[in-house]
Each structure stands twice: as C-alpha cells, then as structure tokens.
Amino acid sequence: MxxxxxxxxxxxxxxxxxxxxxxxxxxxxxxxxxxxxxxxxxxxxxxxxxxxxSDARFAESWAHSRAARYGGARLKAELRTKGVAADAIDAALDPLQGSETERAREVWRRKFGTPPADARERARQLRFLAARGFSMEAIYTVVGGDMDET
Incomplete structure (x- = not known):
C-alpha cells in the first residue's frame, strides 16, 4: 500500500x-x-x-551567502524578486556596505588578477564588476582610474 x-x-x-x-x-x-x-x-x-x-532572517541569510560574489545592487534586486520588503532588505544589506570595495576587489582578483593593459580590457573589467552589482565607486577603486574617464 x-x-x-x-x-x-x-x-x-x-x-x-x-x-x-x-x-x-x-x-x-x-x-x-x-x-x-x-x-x-x-x-x-x-x-x-x-x-x-521570517523574511528578515531569509534576507540576512541570502545576503550573507552571496555577498562574496555579488555587490549590493545585485543582492538588493535578487531579494526584491524573492518578495522581501524594502526595510528587511536594507537591514540585511546595511552591514555589507563597508565591505563593498573589498568584496569587489576579491571578485576582480579571482577573475582577472592583473590590471588592464589597455582601454578595451579596462572597459571589460568595469562591465564585469558592474554586472555583478558592485557600486561604481567600488568598481573604479578596484580597476583604477577616474570615474569621469568613461
């Protein structure tokens, strides 16, 4: 049976x-x-x-598990699609704001490891980090150069 x-x-x-x-x-x-x-x-x-x-607990867990690979903008978008309220998202992502540049640098190091040789390679590295959801400030700090160049 x-x-x-x-x-x-x-x-x-x-x-x-x-x-x-x-x-x-x-x-x-x-x-x-x-x-x-x-x-x-x-x-x-x-x-x-x-x-x-708990949506708040879920948001914290989700952000923590994916923070090493993605920036705040990407994490925020993913949590929105999961139906988490804006205040719970902000509370979960707030502790990660101070480490955005370090996390971007680690992602960049694993993928590229060397500074761009020319403008084309630089643009490629900038696009990669932007697609991962890192802030422009963190991206330009990691890849190098002035934010006004592009």
Whole structure:
C-alpha cells in the first residue's frame, strides 16, 4: 500500500529544514499542493507567528551567502524578486556596505588578477564588476582610474 502524499504542513517544514525561504518563495513552491489559497495563507501566517518563517532572517541569510560574489545592487534586486520588503532588505544589506570595495576587489582578483593593459580590457573589467552589482565607486577603486574617464 503506497504512502499518502505529504501534507502541506509537512512539505513546508521539509523546505524550511533545508534552508531559509521568503514567504513569497515558500508560497510559490507550495501553491501547486494547496487545495485553497486561504489554507496556504493560514499555514504561512502560523509559521510566521511561530518564528519558523521570517523574511528578515531569509534576507540576512541570502545576503550573507552571496555577498562574496555579488555587490549590493545585485543582492538588493535578487531579494526584491524573492518578495522581501524594502526595510528587511536594507537591514540585511546595511552591514555589507563597508565591505563593498573589498568584496569587489576579491571578485576582480579571482577573475582577472592583473590590471588592464589597455582601454578595451579596462572597459571589460568595469562591465564585469558592474554586472555583478558592485557600486561604481567600488568598481573604479578596484580597476583604477577616474570615474569621469568613461
């Protein structure tokens, strides 16, 4: 005799046991398994009240795990797509602001390691760091040169 499918609550707990999720993210993953939207909303409300589901905790965890590779702008955009509120995003990213240049320098060192030989290579390095979401101030500090040159 086959086992019955896991309940919505069991599915949610299994997902949260693996890693933190934002409310929107968990809602999207559980929606196909919910019979009613109200049932899902009640479950998520219950999890938030118990402290098992927290957008602020998710934002902090997400930012911490990806900060070594990406800048503040990219992290902010990713957290917005995950449905995290602006105040929770700001609180999660605030501690990272002071290390933006150092993080950009480490990403640049792993990818390039040597200063650009010409303007074309410099532009390539600038674009790479910009695509990673680092601030222009951090990018120009790392790659070198004046911000007004481009």
């Amino acid at each position: 086959p086992n019955p499918p896991p309940s919505l609550r069991q599915r949610a707990l299994a997902l949260l046991a693996r890693r933190e999720h934002s409310r929107l993210e968990l809602q999207r993953k559980l929606k196909p398994h919910a019979e009613e939207d109200m049932e899902l909303d009640q479950l998520l409300d219950d999890f938030e009240q118990r402290g098992w589901l």
